[in-house]
Amino acid sequence: MSLSNSQEVFEAGLQKAYYGKQQAVEAQQALIEETTDGTVKSALENHKGTTQSHVGIIENIFEKLGLDVKGDTSKGLDALLNECQNLVEQADGDFPKNSLVNEAVLKLESLETAIFQGLQAQALLLDDGTVLESINQILADDQAAYNEALGAASALTESTGSASSEEEASNEEESDEESN
Numbered sequence: 667m668s669l670s671n672s673q674e675v676f677e678a679g680l681q682k683a684y685y686g687k688q689q690a691v692e693a694q695q696a697l698i699e700e701t702t703d704g705t706v707k708s709a710l711e712n713h714k715g716t717t718q719s720h721v722g723i724i725e726n727i728f729e730k731l732g733l734d735v736k737g738d739t740s741k742g743l744d745a746l747l748n749e750c751q752n753l754v755e756q757a758d759g760d761f762p763k764n765s766l767v768n769e770a771v772l773k774l775e776s777l778e779t780a781i782f783q784g785l786q787a788q789a790l791l792l793d794d795g796t797v798l799e800s801i802n803q804i805l806a807d808d809q810a811a812y813n814e815a816l817g818a819a820s821a822l823t824e825s826t827g828s829a830s831s832e833e834e835a836s837n838e839e840e841s842d843e844e845s846n
């Protein structure tokens with residue numbers, strides 16, 4: 667497909683974004699099934715609902731611009747999701763699995779943000795306020811999901827950190843007893 671004007675350039679980006687959001691919903695469902703951490707799971711469930719609403723927002727943009735609703739494969743997104751899935755499958759135990767699920771959320775939100783930042787730049791050229799507003803809303807939702815996952819990441823680290831400190835303390839007690 668040759669891209670000869672701003673509307674065609676925007677349409678090409680919108681098709682990648684549409685595919686991306688559909689794949690994100692599927693990936694989020696798979697991650698919900700993998701995690702055993704309540705915080706990570708409920709954040710994923712909430713954002714999956716938001717991502718489904720993003721699919722609808724993009725369909726409205728296609729229709730508003732008089733374009734066919736259509737997705738176009740993003741190899742970059744597919745590669746990232748495959749890599750995340752492989753890592754989660756290699757996890758042995760709850761902590762590594764939950765940590766890798768949460769890391770997948772962070773990577774997915776970062777890539778979604780990159781896709782929509784590109785689209786945001788193209789939307790500025792279209793000079794259509796409502797399209798730009800919709801894209802800005804999606805970017806704000808993805809940024810919020812990223813920040814929530816970042817908070818969950820530090821909570822996962824803290825619980826492991828305190829568990830290993832307790833272990834160290836009990837090991838010290840044991841060695842004290844041995845030396846007496």
Ligand SMILES: [Fe+2]
Nearest residue numbers: 775778808811
């Ligand atoms: Fe997202």
